Amino acid sequence: MRSVSIIGVGLTKFGEHWETSFRELIAEAAGKAIADAKVEGKDVQAIFGGCMASGRLIGQEHIGALIADQLGMTPVPSTRLEAACASGGVALRAGIMAVASGTYDVVAVGGVEKMTEVSTEEAATALGGAGDQEWELFNGATFPALYALMARRHMLEYGTTEEQLAACAVKNHANAANNEYAQFHREITVEDVMDSGYIATPLKLLDCSPLTDGAATVILCSSDKAKKFCEAPVEIISSVQASDSLALSQRSTLTAMRATQEAAKLAYAQAKITPKDVDFAEVHDCFTIAEVLAIEDLGFFPKGKGGKAAQDGETALNAKVSINTSGGLKGKGHPVGATGVAQAVEATLQLQQRAGKRQVSNAELGLTHNVGGSGATCTIHVYKRL
């Protein structure tokens, strides 16, 4: 199996793009990544795109072909992958396998979502399709409700507090303030979060990631050819994925994500590292409780101690482990199909020392963690300089 590296990255600004179409978002991110990789369009032999819910959000399926069409790259093969909010992560894995198999040398992996063309209610219903439609959404359980159940149980079992959850949002907004691509550039305080109004108790507005439009692209190349294009390629030393039941009711616990735990075991074994070796990680903080679960399930902190770690500043930039330097889903924004790819963009920028004011000192090993739904899919990737 061939080693695979990232040789270029591109992002749109994340936010509400009222005057930019789905197609234009794709073109912007892909154009930037192709330029960054110093390849030409014709060097790209295949495209893999993550997108969750374009059918319900913009009335369009067949997103793979649309991407090739929009980029003027037909007849290059172009394929959409979907795993709810982990659509970007599974697209990245597909691109990696395509290069690792020797089928292609250079491929583009994109992620995109345009979430603001429908009402908030319609978007919430579309996102609800990431959980179990029959057992959860049909009965009114949209995503804030599902994560609120996890938060309540974590508070009960481990004494986690609302202020500790709030600390994740505060830290992620602080990081986002230093990320030009982030949706939010406003720093917030724990008091702001506590005063922001309940969405699904105990989660408040500022515990929740926003609805976002945006796109992200990375260009992958077999590692043996990567330095032909790029001075500082970033090697992907682990790419893993695990699944769990769609419905929360089918799980043995609400205070851990089994898919994350299984994937983390595989990832650390494949990369031959331990959690202590990780300098920075982009984790899936669709809600603040999700970040707490992630940093525990990934082994950065013991189970039950994630909230306290956040409150104590151990996940801040250049603390014990730098979590969500990009601002995470909370601060950078969460265009669901793009998120997994955008995480890979941040890992690349950090390892190439291009992260500006949010640069992790001596960043040598990074990890990205992308979750679909309430935890039924998890992908993990581990990165280092080639």
Next chain:
Amino acid sequence: MRSVSIIGVGLTKFGEHWETSFRELIAEAAGKAIADAKVEGKDVQAIFGGCMASGRLIGQEHIGALIADQLGMTPVPSTRLEAACASGGVALRAGIMAVASGTYDVVAVGGVEKMTEVSTEEAATALGGAGDQEWELFNGATFPALYALMARRHMLEYGTTEEQLAACAVKNHANAANNEYAQFHREITVEDVMDSGYIATPLKLLDCSPLTDGAATVILCSSDKAKKFCEAPVEIISSVQASDSLALSQRSTLTAMRATQEAAKLAYAQAKITPKDVDFAEVHDCFTIAEVLAIEDLGFFPKGKGGKAAQDGETALNAKVSINTSGGLKGKGHPVGATGVAQAVEATLQLQQRAGKRQVSNAELGLTHNVGGSGATCTIHVYKRL
């Protein structure tokens, strides 16, 4: 790159499954394939599933995780792929690359669609998302209209007649009558087609494939290990894909599908064969004109002669080339996400001499051709006995 073979197949009956859920269709097809492959569930290391429009048809996304969940196979990685009506074909390619890369030895590739839980109008709108939403569907061009444009132009340029188109449907219904899994078991005549009422002139009801519920599964294994499980594995000697513009208006011709032509070139080169070597092919006959275009673009007949070839019986069972022995999309039915995988099932049954009354004599080399939308995605696979 490792060679990959099919070691087991499973299908549900195709048709209107009013009392069987999406999840149950998956379980039935997958269960049969696992039994057929003589593997155990725990031998399957990853799942790839094709599904086009579950968001709009059943309110559910995140189909990869749902499949693993339903099969009791969590935490195995499970991923959905979408390329409109070629979703099954791209899922098959993803499974092949995953095994070819050495990431996994044994994987399941499934396809599924449940199309009868919404009204015909809602289904037509969901399917319209396979074309260009902004330039076609928004203006009322659903799929019968798009293929009618292609048919009209083919009639104008090459003198193809409605009776010639009808011959494709007649032949496919005849084949379907011998396929226990087919939606239709009723043979029809050219007169039946001609009398069946225009849907979009010149296409009539019996020129169109139906709305169908169904699922299909194949189990893939690296060829070097395939004989451990299966006496007669079927090797996939080519797996290719090409793209074209989503909108018909952006293409240089309406009487050929560029994606099919490009993919065919690649497939024949990869398999080191010519069209003459192909004994049988499952081609994408969502409308009768699509079968005519396919048998021309695949090189079985010269451009413009496909209609006459059908009328002259050259595509019948055991004629010059046996086309759509399963009954094709027209006779077997077209659960869009399942179709590409169901084609691979038919190729396997033919090469293993398990096709009963529709068995192709001396079937040694088979091809499957799966199209997304009006031709913006095409996958081709070529098969022979290992």
